[in-house]
Amino acid sequence: MRKMLTDMLEEDNRINVIATARNGADAIEKVRIHDPDVVTLDVEMPVMNGLEALQQIMKSTPKPVIMVSSTTKEGAENSVLAMSYGAIDFIAKPSGAISLDLHKVQNELIEKIHLAASVKLSKVLSTTKEKKKDLIVRKDHLVNNSSKRLLDKKIVAIGTSTGGPKALQKVLANLPADINAPILIVQHMPVGFTKSLAERLNRLSKITVKEAEDGEVVKKGIAYIAPGGYHLKVRCIGPTLAIKLDQSPPENGHRPSVDTMLNSIAEIKDYSTVMVIMTGMGSDGTKGLLKLKESTNVVAIAEAEESAIVYGMPRSVIKTNKIDEIVHLDEIAQTIQKYCR
Incomplete structure (x- = not known):
């Protein structure tokens, strides 16, 4: 899945995949080291899942995050929860946790990554109103x-x-x-x-x-x-x-x-x-x-x-x-x- 995502994203010459991570714990460390503009985060990962990793990333090194989720009931619940934790948006895998047909959502994912890169994180993280x-x-x-x-x-x-x-x-x-x-x-x-x-x-x-x-x-x-x-x-x-x-x-x-x-x-x-x-x-x-x-x-x-x-x-x-x-x-x-x- 990491290889497929990398290949898909790098077909767009505006995107450079600077790192991949094997699990949530690895993702936290890679985000800290590489300082990416946008993170895509799978909900289902070993060692530390996507929700736990998301909360840590938003706490320590906040970034615009797009969740990658299966369409199972649990996957849907986790995607909705992820957005309450600060994820910008999510993309649904076409056919389960291992989706070999991920290319079906390639254009949608690329569009959402570009949109996420333009979002001001202060709006995502803000909980109080600023009167202007x-x-x-x-x-x-x-x-x-x-x-x-x-x-x-x-x-x-x-x-x-x-x-x-x-x-x-x-x-x-x-x-x-x-x-x-x-x-x-x-x-x-x-x-x-x-x-x-x-x-x-x-x-x-x-x-x-x-x-x-x-x-x-x-x-x-x-x-x-x-x-x-x-x-x-x-x-x-x-x-x-x-x-x-x-x-x-x-x-x-x-x-x-x-x-x-x-x-x-x-x-x-x-x-x-x-x-x-x-x-x-x-x-x-x-x-x-x-x-x-x-x-x-x-x-x-x-x-x-x-x-x-x-x-x-x-x-x-x-x-x-x-x-x-x-x-x-x-x-x-x-x-x-x-x-x-």
């Missing part, structure tokens, strides 16, 4: 929605990608159990990983967090995470809303897609939407925001650059000039509550 004057200035030109009239029935819709699991943990863990809205979430993740994410977030939150199921009626105080490989939509069944999952073609290269979720919400009448776009690469969510603004009563919130691990998705929606509030990650839960009262 430029953030306050940028909020001055936004619509003051503190008194905006929203309909009694509300939906919270959250879209995120790279860096999202940690950001979701911060937001969902700070929402009250009696929040006056259901919460729909699209987190870009492959099949097999979203259930583990939902289970972990559920353990850490006062609200119920679950992987969405086709046909279930949405309820206040429950967060529904789109399953990997399925679009998450909502539809009216009489006076209630229900989840609709489908495998229609990917949008923006994603399934689930934030745009697809928002477009379906835009068709729902008699509801206001509190939309939040957080850390992630690309522009997924931008078209959906524009559709919501055309047809519904919506408050649009974007994560501030100061806290976003990857600023792509928030930057894209902010450029539309349709965002109502730009908020540091530490304040997103409070801002959601303000509009759900």
Whole structure:
């Protein structure tokens, strides 16, 4: 696996593999000696596993880390846990611990390594909010929605990608159990990983967090995470809303897609939407925001650059000039509550 990874990565002339490690303990020492820009770390290793090594690396010599994981239930749980420990992202092996077909994820892995190299580690490691004057200035030109009239029935819709699991943990863990809205979430993740994410977030939150199921009626105080490989939509069944999952073609290269979720919400009448776009690469969510603004009563919130691990998705929606509030990650839960009262 080490040889395969090395050969794959070095096909990209921007990447130089400066060392490989046999196990987690060896990895800690190699990181200390060679000072790499990015580390790829297998979850399953002898002597010291990837999770233990990750914690030591982030403590002693912090680096952007991409986890390499199998798609087993244990592998998925460990990948989600790794991101809470500071890993930037993960790549799923196509066929188990020894994946001889690893070339199937070559382009995705290379893309994630380049992205990780550009991430500011201070954002990954930071746990406290830094108030900055430029953030306050940028909020001055936004619509003051503190008194905006929203309909009694509300939906919270959250879209995120790279860096999202940690950001979701911060937001969902700070929402009250009696929040006056259901919460729909699209987190870009492959099949097999979203259930583990939902289970972990559920353990850490006062609200119920679950992987969405086709046909279930949405309820206040429950967060529904789109399953990997399925679009998450909502539809009216009489006076209630229900989840609709489908495998229609990917949008923006994603399934689930934030745009697809928002477009379906835009068709729902008699509801206001509190939309939040957080850390992630690309522009997924931008078209959906524009559709919501055309047809519904919506408050649009974007994560501030100061806290976003990857600023792509928030930057894209902010450029539309349709965002109502730009908020540091530490304040997103409070801002959601303000509009759900």
